[in-house]
Amino acid sequence: MKSTIPWLIAAVAGSVVIAAYFIPAAQSWQDAIGQWFEVLAAVAFILGGANLCLQNLQKISARQAGWGYAAVTLVSFVVTLGVGLLKIGVPVEDPQHPWAGSYQAEGSAEWWLFEYAYNPLVATMFALLAFYVASAAFRAFRLKNAEATLLLLTAFVVLLGRTYAGTVLTAQVPDEYSAFSIPGLTTIIMGVFNTAGQRAIMIGIALGVAATSLKVLLGINRSYLGSGDG
Amino acid sequence: MTCRYALWILAGSFCLIWTTARAVAQPAGVGPAPPHDLVAADHPGDNGNAIDLKWTLSGDDHPDFKPRRIRAYRIDRTLIDEPLSDDAVLESFEVPYGVAQYTDRRCRPSAAYRYSAVAIAVDGSVSPPVATSGETRAIRQWFDSSRTSFAVILVIVCGLVIFYTERTKAGKSLHVREIAALTAMREAVGRATEMGRPCLFITGIEDMNEIATVAGVAILSHVAETAADYDAEIVVPTTRSLVMTAAQEAVAAAYLAADRSDAYNPNNIYYVTDEQFAFVAHITGYMVRERPAACFYAGIFYAESLILAETGNSVGAIQIAGTSEATQLPFFVAGCDYTLIGEELFAASAYLTREPQQLGSLKGQDAGKVLAAAVLVVGCLLKTAVVLRPDSAGPGEWLKFLMSTCLGGD
Amino acid sequence: MNREKRIWGILFVLAGCFLLYRAMLTRDGMGKVYLKPAAAAVADAPPSYVRARPDDPQAALSLPRTLGIWFAAFLTLSIFSFLYKDNPFYRFAEAVMVGVSAAYLMVAGFWDGIVPKLLGRLAPAQMSWASPSLENQSPDWWGLVPLVMSAMLLARLLPRGGWIARWPLAFIVGTYAGIRLISFLDADFVSQIRNTIxxxxxxxxxxxxxxxxxxxxxxxxxxxxxxxxxxxxxxxxxxxxxxxxxxxxxxxxxxxxxxxxxxxxxxxxxxxxxxxxxxxxxxxxxxxxxxxxxxx
Structure with missing residues (x-):
């Protein structure tokens, strides 16, 4: 029973949305649902924030290994939340509406945290990818089987084909055989093989999404409701 | 005498040329020829806010006329029902020369409109108007007929899935090929139990509004049940609060199904942050410190997939990944021990549970692929026939039926 | 003290000396941010500032932004240090990253989501203090739907009654199952087949x-x-x-x-x-x- 009513809600809501796609008067309902989801996701932050605070407070109170870092997380969280919600340092452009300024206006405390903490940290994590790409390529160089060899060779050709080096290396190839130059091979790989593989993957995924969606609407998949059914 | 005749001939020729030139040239103040046969009709399959207009081009609007004579057409609309309302004010639209149709999408449902059209010459002069006979109303239809072909495809694909699902429910057995990644899941959890280290499960970085995340939670449910059976610890950090809620429900139910409710630790399923790279910073730190023996990635991943796979490799974990993001699959293929490619992610829950209805849905997916392949083959053969025999009407008509009517193209 | 720690200690001291030298003993220094007043676009607008070159006569050192640059550099190097191995600097940066990002997105969710799309729709006149454009709008009672669902979701925080949080979750999963079913079949199934013929x-x-x-x-x-x-x-x-x-x-x-x-x-x-x-x-x-x- 605990999952029957929610399943019925899911089934009815999903069926209505599918029908609405074909009914002109209801075709804008998807936009409304999108807005409702944005509100729900924003409210759900409260659940996540409460969980984050609880987890870190438990670590601190139990003096678990790394509790100092939990304190740092908690302090960072509370300070950022506080200055953002209270719009500390936001310049007042309209004295009649002192709270109308943007929470991320330049010069505000939230802006400072975004500019000098959030952004640099995220950008640096992103930059680590350069090193991880190198280690992933090094592992792929081990050529453990034919498929890995094919993946590596293709990556090598396409990488060269997108640079000046690729053009220079095969500049001597006659025009009638330009398809076998590195830029030519790159074009063939991207236009034929890559496109074919991408299309097959997308067709398969579309069918997978359709089947999974139907399983949700038919109640076969209720794992997200905790029914124990897959 | 000869000179007098010559003068008369010259004067007469001049008069003739001048008169002809005047007859051909547009005298100032006289407008161009009007368009004609202006017809207005309700736009089909819409919400009652559009009316289609068609007319025959003005006689002065011809591509052979150099220089061009017509600049545009102006369509004027009046509301008949309520002459004193705002809509009664003349509303006009301009359409470039050479265009003989227009769809007015700013109508009110069931309101009565009248249209008139004029041709506007290059010099700004305007033709006499031509009007529609009677009133035209935009009617609200209940079905968008432009989506009929897609509705048929939707019914066929969904029908196939439902048909096979019901068929297996009735007891028909099904064989499915082995997928190494799914067979290895149980071994991976067993390995974690032997080594006394936890299992790490990441359901992706998108929310519950993505079907891949729902599929990931379904896989989590099964892996959690296996972990409960083997008495292994499973940790599920999430990047969305709704996913955390769903994951807690799934894992709690899995432990209950395995009769190990006492071992369920809700603190193991927790929220980290919505930010993608902050989340992965936390995960990589956890991996390096706690050294999980098995890492499962099932859902939607973006750039962080590489970091996860490489870090998992560096701590010696067995890694099983699945994502529907084709751009991230290379990194999982290169870095993980097993990878579920695209559609296999959505098939995983059927493989793991082996429930008849789930396996039936797999068969429905297969039937969809057969349908896609059949349409492809037929379409390509028809197109080839059109190329080889361009004058033959049959293949061309069949191809048009397939591409326009069935597949909804132009 | 083992050899690795000794080497790292020496490296840190050398780096510190280099930074001290650059910051104190060179002509221009390093890591400083200068600002100058911006020309006011509107009269009575609050003062605003723009970045200035150090040699600009109107330029003044901005202490918060200068500290920000140093803090950002410290965090950047802390994250890079993970490439060597896990260490306290990385753990500190990770903790800051999790806390700041989680809170920042919550703040964004509140001011960009809850205020205009929930509270602003239900009580626009009362919320005009946050967004003056809401003053002349009338309430949209459809906003009650997400309000009720939000209340159900938040019931999860209560000791009992958390089961009702499944209802809004089911609504979201169900509606998006329908939406994605259609969008994927249209864009990824039909379109791909059509383009492949x-x-x-x-x-x-x-x-x-x-x-x-x-x-x-x-x-x-x-x-x-x-x-x-x-x-x-x-x-x-x-x-x-x-x-x-x-x-x-x-x-x-x-x-x-x-x-x-x-x-x-x-x-x-x-x-x-x-x-x-x-x-x-x-x-x-x-x-x-x-x-x-x-x-x-």
């Missing part, structure tokens, strides 16, 4: 056989069909069918190789931009944009 024989403008064009199309069709065969679940990959599936795997590996290559160059560019921050904005060792000196 190509002639197996291609003629050029002169009406003669275009061999390369025909081969390309045949290879494309073979690729799509063999890759679809790989994903077929009901048949084992054995015998003749196994050969077809193997061809499909090769196509997929080529696809993945192309994706891999496309991604690599973008990742290198990201690393270069962080290096630019460290060497330009913090250490003042380079000045590619002429922010502090005239471009040569």
């Amino acid at each position: 190509v002639p197996l024989v291609v003629m050029n403008q002169a009406g003669q056989l275009d061999l390369w064009g025909s081969v390309r199309n045949v290879l494309m069709i073979v690729g799509v069909l063999s890759s679809l065969a790989y994903f077929y679940f009901s048949l084992d990959h054995k015998g003749a069918y196994g050969v077809v599936a193997r061809v499909g795997v090769w196509y997929l590996m080529i696809t993945f190789g192309a994706s891999f290559a496309f991604t690599v160059m973008g990742r290198i560019a990201l690393f270069a931009s962080r290096l630019e921050f460290l060497f330009d904005d913090w250490l003042w060792l380079i000045d590619p944009l002429g922010k502090r000196s005239d471009l040569l």
Whole structure:
């Protein structure tokens, strides 16, 4: 029973949305649902924030290994939340509406945290990818089987084909055989093989999404409701 | 005498040329020829806010006329029902020369409109108007007929899935090929139990509004049940609060199904942050410190997939990944021990549970692929026939039926 | 003290000395941000500032932003240190990252989501203090739907009654199951099939056989069909069918190789931009944009 009513809600809501796609008067309902989801996701932050605070407070109170870092997380969280919600340092452009300024206006405390903490940290994590790409390529160089060899060779050709080096290396190839130059091979790989593989993957995924969606609407998949059914 | 005749001939020729030139040239103040046969009709399959207009081009609007004579057409609309309302004010639209149709999408449902059209010459002069006979109303239809072909495809694909699902429910057995990644899941959890280290499960970085995340939670449910059976610890950090809620429900139910409710630790399923790279910073730190023996990635991943796979490799974990993001699959293929490619992610829950209805849905997916392949083959053969025999009407008509009517193209 | 710690200690001391030297003993210093008042676009507008060059007569040192640059550089180096191994600096940066990002997105969710799209729709006049544009709007009672669902969701925080949080979750999963079913079948199924229908024989403008064009199309069709065969679940990959599936795997590996290559160059560019921050904005060792000196 605990999952029957929610399943019925899911089934009815999903069926209505599918029908609405074909009914002109209801075709804008998807936009409304999108807005409702944005509100729900924003409210759900409260659940996540409460969980984050609880987890870190438990670590601190139990003096678990790394509790100092939990304190740092908690302090960072509370300070950022506080200055953002209270719009500390936001310049007042309209004295009649002192709270109308943007929470991320330049010069505000939230802006400072975004500019000098959030952004640099995220950008640096992103930059680590350069090193991880190198280690992933090094592992792929081990050529453990034919498929890995094919993946590596293709990556090598396409990488060269997108640079000046690729053009220079095969500049001597006659025009009638330009398809076998590195830029030519790159074009063939991207236009034929890559496109074919991408299309097959997308067709398969579309069918997978359709089947999974139907399983949700038919109640076969209720794992997200905790029914124990897959 | 000869000179007098010559003068008369010259004067007469001049008069003739001048008169002809005047007859051909547009005298100032006289407008161009009007368009004609202006017809207005309700736009089909819409919400009652559009009316289609068609007319025959003005006689002065011809591509052979150099220089061009017509600049545009102006369509004027009046509301008949309520002459004193705002809509009664003349509303006009301009359409470039050479265009003989227009769809007015700013109508009110069931309101009565009248249209008139004029041709506007290059010099700004305007033709006499031509009007529609009677009133035209935009009617609200209940079905968008432009989506009929897609509705048929939707019914066929969904029908196939439902048909096979019901068929297996009735007891028909099904064989499915082995997928190494799914067979290895149980071994991976067993390995974690032997080594006394936890299992790490990441359901992706998108929310519950993505079907891949729902599929990931379904896989989590099964892996959690296996972990409960083997008495292994499973940790599920999430990047969305709704996913955390769903994951807690799934894992709690899995432990209950395995009769190990006492071992369920809700603190193991927790929220980290919505930010993608902050989340992965936390995960990589956890991996390096706690050294999980098995890492499962099932859902939607973006750039962080590489970091996860490489870090998992560096701590010696067995890694099983699945994502529907084709751009991230290379990194999982290169870095993980097993990878579920695209559609296999959505098939995983059927493989793991082996429930008849789930396996039936797999068969429905297969039937969809057969349908896609059949349409492809037929379409390509028809197109080839059109190329080889361009004058033959049959293949061309069949191809048009397939591409326009069935597949909804132009 | 073991050898590794000794080496790291020496490196840190040397780095500290270098930073002290750059910051205190060189003419221009490093890691400083100067601001000058911006020209007011509107009368009575609050004062605003723009970045200025150090030699600008109106420039004044901005202590918060200067501290921000140093803090950002410290966090950047802390994250990079993870490439060597896990360490307290990385753990500190990770903790700050989790706390700041979680809270920042919550703040954004509140001011950009809850205020305009929930509270602003239900009580626009009462919320005009946050957004003056809401003053003349009338309430939209459809906003009660997300309000009720939000209350159900928040019931999860209560000791009992958390079961009702499944209802809004089910609503979201159900509606998006319907939305995605349609969008994927339309964009990824029908459209891909339509775009893949190509002639197996291609003629050029002169009406003669275009061999390369025909081969390309045949290879494309073979690729799509063999890759679809790989994903077929009901048949084992054995015998003749196994050969077809193997061809499909090769196509997929080529696809993945192309994706891999496309991604690599973008990742290198990201690393270069962080290096630019460290060497330009913090250490003042380079000045590619002429922010502090005239471009040569």
